[in-house]
Amino acid sequence: MANKVKIGVLGAGRIGRLHITNLVQSVPAAEVVAVADPFLNDDTIAFLQGLGIVNYSKEPQDIFSNPEIDAVFVCTSTDAHAEMIRRAAEAGKHVFCEKPIHTDLDKIREAIAATEKAGVKLQVGFVRRFDHNHKKVHDVVASGRLGAPHLVKVCSRDPDHQPMSYIETSGGIFLDMTIHDFDMVRYLSGSEVTEVCAYGAALSGEGYDKYGDVDTAIIMLKFENGALGVIDNSRASHYGYDQRTEVHCDKGCVQVSNDLDDQAMISTREGVEISKPTWFFLERYNNAFIQEAKDFTDAILHDTAVPVGAKDGLMPVAIAKAAAKSFQEGRPVKLSEILN
Amino acid sequence: MANKVKIGVLGAGRIGRLHITNLVQSVPAAEVVAVADPFLNDDTIAFLQGLGIVNYSKEPQDIFSNPEIDAVFVCTSTDAHAEMIRRAAEAGKHVFCEKPIHTDLDKIREAIAATEKAGVKLQVGFVRRFDHNHKKVHDVVASGRLGAPHLVKVCSRDPDHQPMSYIETSGGIFLDMTIHDFDMVRYLSGSEVTEVCAYGAALSGEGYDKYGDVDTAIIMLKFENGALGVIDNSRASHYGYDQRTEVHCDKGCVQVSNDLDDQAMISTREGVEISKPTWFFLERYNNAFIQEAKDFTDAILHDTAVPVGAKDGLMPVAIAKAAAKSFQEGRPVKLSEILN
């Protein structure tokens, strides 16, 4: 294969543009040869032309049928992900798909089966694995220097409320927000989740309860390797994107605090002020988005395993479904209830 | 009343000696006039004489029948606490009692009833409320400046394993260790616990499972005010006494990290080293032990409410029992199941 991966991008909304920009500017092994977006408009075209991309259309099929394209980035609306994966696979393209693949486990399995049948790679966009902080926790645990993991902790809070119009169709906090944390605990523990128990509450007065949803949640987890875990979530920290992880092991603990805007400390008679955490995922995970794209192109160029594969696309959805069921039924739910 | 509270101490073991030393050296409003310890020996006598205490015996009754004594510190073995409270109350003495009052709720209620009938004060030794860090979290939450509490988090890990001989009779992690954290979440949330769900595991290989006990636990909690909480415990951090608390509220978050041995940072080619958390409760809560004794004597001298009262002695035991039941039965347990 050549030294560049030729990429077609499906979807040029917020996350699609993020990937397109990164691929063009920061991933030397990538070349964006075409973009398809059913909502293509003048604004999108100006954006693409500004990056030197001249091949665009409203029709995904233009990507699939382009023989020059090696790989596809699926950045469409979530409900189209699984179908796009299947069609890309059938066209012989490798696939990078934003999370989640689908909210229906069977649809996920079908999409995965299509990539396996076609022999193409499938990477799922759990971007936090590529963050320098969480990766450090993972690497220390995986190195074994602290012994077996006992407690896996994730604190994950968005900076501010989403519009209720978004919440209405979001699928609920566990599928929409905690899903990243479910991926994170699998990544950090190096083990599969076997059971969850979820508490949730709508405390903000924003109206999450109108949609059967919550703004605050805590989820306990059990892992195959015996470790226990806990995730706490809030839809609105107000102070920034609070993303802390910690693993307490047999011989000690590794934990990471947040990246801050800067390292300043201002001391006066009134008090001492330090800087806030970076505001949201664009600020916090900017380098991680670049890194996941680099790793994807590397895996294609060297025909090695992708860092976040098919099972990583399936399991967090299953865990989210178990958490939602646990919350609704007020009891612990085993993953086996969901997966079988 | 005079400007000193005259105190008799029951029990001169580790915790008794700690209180005696503090009362003598650091609590100006206290005067230790007598000590009774059934295991009184030459070593104890030397300790007491070194502090200028010349009135000691093996007989608690010597304390109760001493008309000079205003108040009693109950520092005996746990199973005698409730009886000592009752006898002290019947003798008209105010009582400071180490935690827990008893592991049987009815015995606790009887002890409390005795103090109420006698009109004497009862303070329970949940010392962490007097720690400058946890108190700061409490005070910020109680001030209302952050709005209502949403998430209450306690991380509480002992530095090292206790001998299995201790574990055998400890009553289990929830009653022995987490009980302090159950008090803490009530203190920080300003609300009562209504339900708990506990996960536990024996992961250290030290043999906790032989006694039906665990070395690692996570407990989720619901509060009357709607907030959710979580506690994580380990019997052995290895790096020191890990005691962190955090409350995420409607408008922001307050959290405290550990006190460290010192503020040093050593930077070399090999890495950057900071100092460890203070090792255990004697180091971490030394000032807090002094403060709780000062507050107790102040409450007596000015006839004001004690800062940690009868209900504070009862509820953590009830929560611990609910947690133990949850762990054993694999389901959330409401406090109403325990209290009625």
Next chain:
Amino acid sequence: MANKVKIGVLGAGRIGRLHITNLVQSVPAAEVVAVADPFLNDDTIAFLQGLGIVNYSKEPQDIFSNPEIDAVFVCTSTDAHAEMIRRAAEAGKHVFCEKPIHTDLDKIREAIAATEKAGVKLQVGFVRRFDHNHKKVHDVVASGRLGAPHLVKVCSRDPDHQPMSYIETSGGIFLDMTIHDFDMVRYLSGSEVTEVCAYGAALSGEGYDKYGDVDTAIIMLKFENGALGVIDNSRASHYGYDQRTEVHCDKGCVQVSNDLDDQAMISTREGVEISKPTWFFLERYNNAFIQEAKDFTDAILHDTAVPVGAKDGLMPVAIAKAAAKSFQEGRPVKLSEILN
């Protein structure tokens, strides 16, 4: 003017390549149309082609005589900077020049005069002003919220020794290394230096003294506004690029610590380990290099003042000469001794 600044780059060594990469990948308002490097070789050509740059030569004149080019980046060896500025100015090109312009004050003045005569902009590459940390200190001081500055402190230590071959021709620590800190104290204090007193020592055993140079230095400074300052330097921290600044003002203090590789803390029985500062200027000031280039192109496009101008190119060299004189003569030296 168009919405892109067309740029020619002089010099494609380490710093030249850094600027070329940033201009191509991260500065949307810049277009690198040509590069000239007298040492142009196959490796350089491959680098340029990889970035899509096809116009390159060994001859600076090719840049100056190219009518398409709006602005020039001077990234040649230091001794050619002043001449390149003059020739660029005479060709009517705006100039971005790496620091220092020259080690001879008259040569600097001549270069500046050429740009003034030609009416072109001159920006000098004091990149640290664009670092998020130092900029925060500057902004807080400049806002006036802390009152007038009293103490300006800069700690600046390189991670490791340079080869002695480099030291031999470096011009000495004050001109080679501290020059950045002399710019920083002017930037942070908002005032001009009037006097310096320098201590230096060769303590590492690496042989700096063979060249009349030192590896360790402290420089005190006085400012026109009455503030005092101090810089401490080491050629080898061993733990990374130690770049801390602090300004103590009439009402309080603002200080910044180092960016670290990540926010991890690893706690074990042996101790607590945090991550090291980023290793050197490429890691620490990567975003700052991008920002200074963006600000340069913005100043051209909108015909506004450059953020680091001609006087900023002259004064740090004068201060460095005063410091060197102070070190050699063992006495404080006024800037007026150097500038007149």
Next chain:
Amino acid sequence: MANKVKIGVLGAGRIGRLHITNLVQSVPAAEVVAVADPFLNDDTIAFLQGLGIVNYSKEPQDIFSNPEIDAVFVCTSTDAHAEMIRRAAEAGKHVFCEKPIHTDLDKIREAIAATEKAGVKLQVGFVRRFDHNHKKVHDVVASGRLGAPHLVKVCSRDPDHQPMSYIETSGGIFLDMTIHDFDMVRYLSGSEVTEVCAYGAALSGEGYDKYGDVDTAIIMLKFENGALGVIDNSRASHYGYDQRTEVHCDKGCVQVSNDLDDQAMISTREGVEISKPTWFFLERYNNAFIQEAKDFTDAILHDTAVPVGAKDGLMPVAIAKAAAKSFQEGRPVKLSEILN
């Protein structure tokens, strides 16, 4: 010798009461048998009686002639220190003397000579050596693990201005305030100061310049072992007692930041707030005052060397005089100019 050191205290002002309280409550090996204070009044008597001290007078001679007394704490006004040391020595008492012994070097030498002639111990109250933070820096440097010291840095700022009535007779910032830092750099470097160069300025508008004094100072130092040092001072930090030390060595750096009131972090939309440094020396060095007294009594009981001896009493005064001379004459001053 017995297992208690019998102590007479001269002076029961602020610092005298501090020592008396510590000796009574926190130094088991000490027994305060008498106190003499020429300004003895009812308030002082009430204070002493509250601590169980019944032997007091206005006459220092009552202390010197008391055969029961082993050692004397000199807590009088500074100008009487040297004479009190001499008289105590002639009476055969060991001496703990608050700093400085005197502002005249010959008077210091005479006082020291008297203790040497009498064969009694003399400890000087440079209390910061007993602070857990600074001691850690010292111990790491002294251990040799970081190699030879290159840079010794002390930041020392009082929280707030003293009354001008105090400044008028204080002897100036170098003798009054920086003297502690001159002790600190000797302690941390393990070497003697050979030269200083001082900058100072009156920037606060409080009127220090009316008394020829300054509120802001920076002092560079050279040490016998080749290391360089720098101290920065402010009379008013406004945010607390800023006491940071740092030693950069051949293989790395050890530094300490301030103790804070607590470990809280409060995060809201408006910003992130941490707690202030402890306010002043009573809060910051409380444990250090106790430790220096313990070490003094230990040295007497075991007839070992005191931790801060005669030379430690002399040298900081000499350095302060050199710094004052440097400030006045605008040039570096060698210690040999002062000491000979």
